[in-house]
Amino acid sequence: MKAVFINEFGGVDKLIYGDLPDPTAGPGEVVLRVRASALNHLDLGVRSGRGRLPAQFPHILGCDMAGEIFEIGPGVTGFQVGDRVLVDNRLKCDACDQCLQGLDQFCRNQLRIGVDVDGGHAEFCKIPAVNVHKFRDSMSFEEAAAIPLAFHTAWHCLMVRGQLQPWETILVQAGGSGVGSAGIQIAKRIGARVITTAGSDEKLARAKELGADEGINYRNTPDFSQKVRELTDGQGVDMVLDVVGAAVWEQNQLSLRPGGRLVITGSTSGTQTNMDLSVLTGRPLTLMGSGSRTRRSFGEMMSVINRGELTGVVGLVFPLEDVAGAHEVMESRDFYGKLVIQGPQ
Ligand SMILES: [Zn+2]
Structure with a gap:
């Protein structure tokens, strides 16, 4: 062959x-x-x-x-x-x-x-x-x-690890990526509000076609957490889904409301970063990783895929x-x- x-x-x-x-x-x-x-x-x-x-x-x-x-x-x-x-x-x-x-x-x-x-x-x-x-x-x-990989990764992050709720707002990093574009669809399907980032206006337009409510071009808005706060009445988002890693680590935390949660499942920009541990006590945030996934969550995802509700x-x-x-x-x-x-x- x-x-x-x-x-x-x-x-x-x-x-x-x-x-x-x-x-x-x-x-x-x-x-x-x-x-x-x-x-x-x-x-x-x-x-x-x-x-x-x-x-x-x-x-x-x-x-x-x-x-x-x-x-x-x-x-x-x-x-x-x-x-x-x-x-x-x-x-x-x-x-x-x-x-x-x-x-x-x-x-x-x-x-x-x-x-x-x-x-x-x-x-x-x-x-x-x-x-x-x-x-x-x-x-x-x-x-x-x-x-498979993009949707199962996003599904496991949002539904299993982060347990996103319909009334919540999520920031999906890299809305043009495989995991990002899947995350936007899954979050919208359950009724959450979605803010996403991408490196071009063209990618943001595609992300909005998939359901994203708001888009931030991180190339001309590197301090995107300020924009996130503007879009959430100064509160910050309930959850961040990240695949970018080191380059956005600090901005991710600044984008979260007190008690918010960050699910990270990729680090394409790098893995090493300084961290202010006070975010774990002062605000206090939940920082969690997601890597391995279950057969159960794959089966759950396929039920929704086969109803034609995700693309x-x-x-x-x-x-x-x-x-x-x-x-x-x-x-x-x-x-x-x-x-x-x-x-x-
Ligand atoms: Zn085993």
């Missing part, structure tokens, strides 16, 4: 478009004919060797994907060849103490498709059946591939042989929504 893989870490020149053996479905697994996959910042880290490393080379990249079931392994029920599915890329063991307590987000043997095992930038991908989810007919493969945001589409081009665009940050890779037609 055709696939995009690496044999060593490095720049985009290390991405190889070539031939690898077709996978076959083992017990409890299905093989997907991948119709579309999507890019995440995570892929840049895997390619360059930052973070946890894949078990072996060659390693196929791609954490997000959607396609048709091509082969069904022994013991798999509930699926037929040809079913249209998207993929939850977190593999859980179902046997450790955390899994048995229903805390599978903390599974001690967790692996990630596209990071630890082969991913979806390929014609075919082998996946445990428990990780594939059928999606509605009205959704294209490209849109479906844009869903995958496809930015640019690339052919499988040009994953390198997609990596370059992602590094430039000059795009809106998700960068999607089409499988062979």
